[in-house]
Amino acid sequence: MKVKMLTVLLFISLFLISCSNKNELEKAADKRNVSSEIDAKLVENVVGEWVGDTTGNYPIYGKFTITEKNQFLFFDDKKLQITKTVDDIVFTQTEEEKPFYYDFKVIDKKLTVYPSYSTRKGFTGGLLAPMELIKDGK
Incomplete structure (x- = not known):
């Protein structure tokens, strides 16, 4: 009887441990890895004063300022860690435990976030409506 009870408790313990490890693996996959090769020229193209493109597919209004310092982009009041650059896209994420992502695609004088x-x-x-911005001409 004691052997059966011990076996059942061992099985339940192993089951609970395996479930808790699975959750930790899912959480770890949320964060993007930071690349060592980031295109500084592309990041420089994202930096500046931008206004909402009211004639775009997703009209947006207002003025947005993007600055860069020490591998971070500052998009209005958000501090974004630059994770990588691919072609004409700068990939970023917030530093929170559950990260929020902002990917910036630059084509000529237009920026899509x-x-x-x-x-x-x-x-x-998980996907929100993109924001289409144009370079402020001032």
Whole structure:
């Protein structure tokens, strides 16, 4: 009887440990890795004064300031860590435990910002409407 009880307790313990480790693995996958090769010229193209493109597919209003310092972009009041650059896109993330992502795509004098957040596997969502901006002519 004692052997059966011990076996059941061991099985339950192993099951609970395996479930808790799975959650930790999912959390670790939320953060993007920071690349050692970041295109400084592309980041420089993102930096500046931008205004909302009211004639774009996703009209937005207002003025936005983007600055860069020590591998971080400051987009209005958000501090974003630059994780990598690919082609004409700068990938960034917030430093929070559950990161929020802002990907900046530069084409000529237009900037499209793709905000998103990660969701658990099996859930939908996470992509928000892009913001289309144009370089402020002032």
